[in-house]
Amino acid sequence: MEELPDIQRESFLDRLRTFKDKQLIKVVTGIRRCGKSTLLAQWQRILLKEGAEENQIVSINFEDYEFKNLCNNDSFYTYVKKRLIPGRRMYLFFDEIQRVPQFEEVVDSFFINPLLDIYITGSNSGILSSELATYLSGRYVEIKMQPLSFKEFVHAKKLEQNLPNAYRQYLENSSFPYSLCIERTGINDYLESLYNTILVKDIISRKKITDVFQLQSVAEFVFDNIGLEVSSKKIADTMTSSGRKTDSRMVENYLSSLVETYIVYKVKRYNIKGKEYLKSLEKYYVADIALRSALIGKKSMDAGHILENIVYLELVRRRYNVYVGKIDEAEVDFVAQSQDGNTYIQVAATVRDEQTLERELRPLKAIKDNYPKMILTLDDDPQGDYDGIIRKNALEWLMEDL
Numbered sequence: 001m002e003e004l005p006d007i008q009r010e011s012f013l014d015r016l017r018t019f020k021d022k023q024l025i026k027v028v029t030g031i032r033r034c035g036k037s038t039l040l041a042q043w044q045r046i047l048l049k050e051g052a053e054e055n056q057i058v059s060i061n062f063e064d065y066e067f068k069n070l071c072n073n074d075s076f077y078t079y080v081k082k083r084l085i086p087g088r089r090m091y092l093f094f095d096e097i098q099r100v101p102q103f104e105e106v107v108d109s110f111f112i113n114p115l116l117d118i119y120i121t122g123s124n125s126g127i128l129s130s131e132l133a134t135y136l137s138g139r140y141v142e143i144k145m146q147p148l149s150f151k152e153f154v155h156a157k158k159l160e161q162n163l164p165n166a167y168r169q170y171l172e173n174s175s176f177p178y179s180l181c182i183e184r185t186g187i188n189d190y191l192e193s194l195y196n197t198i199l200v201k202d203i204i205s206r207k208k209i210t211d212v213f214q215l216q217s218v219a220e221f222v223f224d225n226i227g228l229e230v231s232s233k234k235i236a237d238t239m240t241s242s243g244r245k246t247d248s249r250m251v252e253n254y255l256s257s258l259v260e261t262y263i264v265y266k267v268k269r270y271n272i273k274g275k276e277y278l279k280s281l282e283k284y285y286v287a288d289i290a291l292r293s294a295l296i297g298k299k300s301m302d303a304g305h306i307l308e309n310i311v312y313l314e315l316v317r318r319r320y321n322v323y324v325g326k327i328d329e330a331e332v333d334f335v336a337q338s339q340d341g342n343t344y345i346q347v348a349a350t351v352r353d354e355q356t357l358e359r360e361l362r363p364l365k366a367i368k369d370n371y372p373k374m375i376l377t378l379d380d381d382p383q384g385d386y387d388g389i390i391r392k393n394a395l396e397w398l399m400e401d402l
Contacts (some may be wrong), residue, residue: 005156005180007148009039011317011402015143016043016119021089025111025136026119030145031262031287032202033194035177036121037061037095039145043119047091057091058083062099071099077106084116091117098122104135111139124202124261144262147175147288149317150310150398156180163395164380171306174290191294195263202261207253214239214246218254222264222284223292227305229281229324255284263287267312270323270335272344272367283324285309303349303378307394308333311347311376314398330363342371350379351391364389 012028016039019026028036044057058080060067070076084090092110097103097120110116132140148156150170157180159166173179173187182190199215209215221235232251239246258264265285269278286292289306315322315336325332325344334345344364351357357375364373365387376394384391 006042007035007152007156007177008042009035009145009152011149012039012143012145013043013046019141021117023111023114025107025140026117026143027132027136027140028119028121028143028145029124029132029262031147032124032198033176033178034145034147034262034287036145038177040093040095040119040121044091044093052089052091055083055085056088057093059093059095061095063096071101073100073102073106076100076103077109080106080110087115089115089117092119094118094120096121096123098127107136108139124198144316146262146313146317148177149175149314150395154399160399163399164378167378167395170310171289172293175288176291179290187290188294191288191291195291195295198261198263203257207257209254209257214244214250215254215257217244218251219258219263220296222255222258223286223296226285226292227283227302227308229283231281263291265312265316267322267324269326272325272327272332272335277323278326285312287313304347307349307376307378308347310398311345311394315345318402325363327363327366330366332363332367342369344371344373346375347394348375348377351375351377352379352381361386361389 016026028039030036040059044059047057048054060070060076060079062071070079080092094103094107097107100106107118107120110118127135132142150167153170153175154160154163154166157166157169159169173184174191176191176194179187179190199212199219203209203215204212217239218235221238222230232248232255235255236246236248236251239251255264255266259266264287267283267285269281269283270276271278286309289309293301312322312334315334318336320336320338320343323335323337325335332344333347334343336343336345344367346360346364348356348360351360360375364375367373373389375389375391376397377391378394380393381391383393
């Protein structure tokens with residue numbers, strides 16, 4: 001087994017740099033095994049390198065047996081309090097903090113001290129993103145982590161000279177960091193175990209779901225239909241017609257649970273002309289394509305929708321708000337919104353066929369504003385320009401510096 005390479009997660013480290021020494025609790029969330037604990041360890045090393053002394057850092061991983069006795073508020077508070085140095089900046093790291101019942105009471109008591117810089121992570125089975133507003137109202141910033149980006153994967157595997165091969169490996173071997181040190185034959189077993197843990201610990205036990213088979217059916221439907229418009233009614237009707245009777249409300253509950261654990265992402269639609277957000281026929285994308293293959297097999301290896309999934313995850317990583325665009329009766333794959341405005345993106349495996357190219361260009365041409373418009377493809381061709389609409393290779397785009 002290979003040793004896991006030390007991959008600097010720069011996009012997330014930059015977020016920590018932005019909020020360093022600010023009186024906000026930094027909460028790192030994300031799907032299981034995406035690297036949250038490793039990120040905090042990297043950040044501690046950076047702090048030491050930049051001049052912090054070891055006694056200025058208090059780090060507790062509540063999953064470590066060494067700290068078992070600190071999983072109650074009194075012991076937790078006392079342990080940290082004894083290590084604070086009066087008048088000095090201190091950095092507090094609390095990993096898997098959900099193991100401490102009502103941890104927010106202790107965290108709040110440290111928060112009021114402006115010299116304490118606080119960082120926490122929590123398993124999705126114990127602290128969901130949607131609950132942070134209740135636990136730490138107005139006092140935190142959430143840093144949403146993902147598994148490895150294509151660029152991080154390429155650098156870790158040293159595949160910069162052959163991006164098509166790197167992309168194939170990225171899809172087959174998984175973007176979860178630990179997959180880098182697992183033999184290819186063991187990847188599916190690892191991913192199936194991860195998937196089952198998310199379902200059992202983060203959804204079934206937490207939500208007290210009794211019909212596990214229905215939850216699995218909804219998950220499989222979503223995984224099988226990435227990039228397609230779906231609704232809870234459509235899923236319920238499909239399941240009912242297959243002999244698994246259910247209703248839209250139940251399906252909606254399952255979909256919300258899957259989104260909360262970051263195993264899937266829900267993307268709403270945006271009316272470009274009307275500048276309004278639409279409430280129906282969302283699309284879903286998955287956290288990792290290899291995880292999808294482990295669950296449903298490779299029967300649905302649609303190159304276009306898979307690339308679309310990868311592009312969506314990268315846009316989220318680049319901190320865009322992402323929507324599916326509607327322009328008259330046509331659709332734009334992504335409207336990526338930032339403080340600078342919109343970027344409109346079409347994604348296709350190939351546009352070498354003239355009819356396909358025209359089909360992808362048509363919705364972009366219908367948009368009359370001057371924001372950037374592009375088509376991303378797997379075609380290994382020179383960059384093209386169609387009256388301001390840029391066509392470029394998606395793999396090169398994925399490797400761009402932010």
